[in-house]
Amino acid sequence: MDINAIVKHFDFTEHPFITSPDPRFLYFSSQVREALAKCEFMARDRIGPIYMYGPIGSGKTSLVRRLHEKLSQDDRFNVKLLICPNLKSSNAFLRLVMETFEVKTERSYAASLGNFEQFLVQQFQDGKIPVLLVDEAQYMTREQLKLVHYLLNFETSKTKLLQIVLVGQEELGTKIVNYRELASRMFPIAMSAMSLEDLRDMVQFRLTVAGRREPLFAERDADQAYHMLYAYTKGLPRDAIKVCFELLIDLAVGGHTQATPQQIEEIAKAQNLRV
Numbered sequence: 001m002d003i004n005a006i007v008k009h010f011d012f013t014e015h016p017f018i019t020s021p022d023p024r025f026l027y028f029s030s031q032v033r034e035a036l037a038k039c040e041f042m043a044r045d046r047i048g049p050i051y052m053y054g055p056i057g058s059g060k061t062s063l064v065r066r067l068h069e070k071l072s073q074d075d076r077f078n079v080k081l082l083i084c085p086n087l088k089s090s091n092a093f094l095r096l097v098m099e100t101f102e103v104k105t106e107r108s109y110a111a112s113l114g115n116f117e118q119f120l121v122q123q124f125q126d127g128k129i130p131v132l133l134v135d136e137a138q139y140m141t142r143e144q145l146k147l148v149h150y151l152l153n154f155e156t157s158k159t160k161l162l163q164i165v166l167v168g169q170e171e172l173g174t175k176i177v178n179y180r181e182l183a184s185r186m187f188p189i190a191m192s193a194m195s196l197e198d199l200r201d202m203v204q205f206r207l208t209v210a211g212r213r214e215p216l217f218a219e220r221d222a223d224q225a226y227h228m229l230y231a232y233t234k235g236l237p238r239d240a241i242k243v244c245f246e247l248l249i250d251l252a253v254g255g256h257t258q259a260t261p262q263q264i265e266e267i268a269k270a271q272n273l274r275v
């Protein structure tokens with residue numbers, strides 16, 4: 001049973017439960033809406049750098065991609081999204097940042113920094129807002145965070161020259177809190193798992209995007225099924241999507257289009273999820 005067969009069986013236009021963080025499938029829970037609005041507002045008004053952290057599979061990458069997409073549509077922003085590479089030195093990290101912004105690097109670290117500062121001042125004079133988004137920022141080393149700290153000191157008397165949003169798993173929060181000078185300059189956004197209602201709406205939203213018209217569960221089963229999904233996944237969207245992915249295979253193999261709560265439970269258990 002391949003993806004195309006599933007899509008065909010349910011008469012979808014595409015598969016609703018692929019676990020890649022596609023912003024089109026992003027359901028705007030109140031948490032997502034608020035986090036996006038905060039990032040946008042902070043960037044637009046050049047107010048401040050943000051670090052966003054949360055549990056594995058809670059939707060951080062999807063959110064930061066959506067933010068990237070949104071800001072890219074606005075000419076005032078020069079927005080770049082980096083995935084924190086496995087580079088130990090801050091020099092290598094600086095080079096990567098500069099290359100993404102297409103700024104010439106130099107052999108010496110200090111000279112590179114000089115070029116970058118000049119670029120930021122030029123962007124400011126041109127009325128542009130450079131925004132650096134870094135995903136997987138939990139992997140940033142102390143040296144790299146030091147560079148972020150340094151970059152945050154590039155400012156005019158009124159405003160920051162570079163807007164930064166660091167996004168990563170829980171350890172990112174801890175790392176920054178432990179780096180007090182940095183913590184005092186940055187604004188936190190803590191992401192958490194979804195509520196039962198949001199999880200349910202998220203699943204239904206993804207089905208709708210995929211072109212589904214019928215509900216996945218019979219009306220008499222729906223409440224129990226979503227409770228089950230929530231209990232086993234603790235409201236983490238990636239886990240829920242994985243369960244739904246297998247659920248569709250089971251249904252297609254059995255020739256059905258609607259599922260039961262028992263099927264959710266069996267799959268969740270087989271995926272080693274626990275209540």
Ligand SMILES: Nc1ncnc2c1ncn2[C@@H]1O[C@H](COP(=O)(O)OP(=O)(O)OP(=O)(O)O)[C@@H](O)[C@H]1O
Nearest residue numbers: 019021025026027056057058059060061062237238
């Ligand atoms: N609000 C949402 N609406 C729809 N799908 C979502 C939502 N949040 C997360 N997902 C889905 O859950 C899965 C995991 O999301 P994502 O990769 O963004 O999580 P993450 O927090 O970056 O995970 P990790 O900690 O492993 O980097 C993806 O398939 C994503 O599409």
Ligand SMILES: [Mg+2]
Nearest residue numbers: 060061062136
């Ligand atoms: Mg991620």
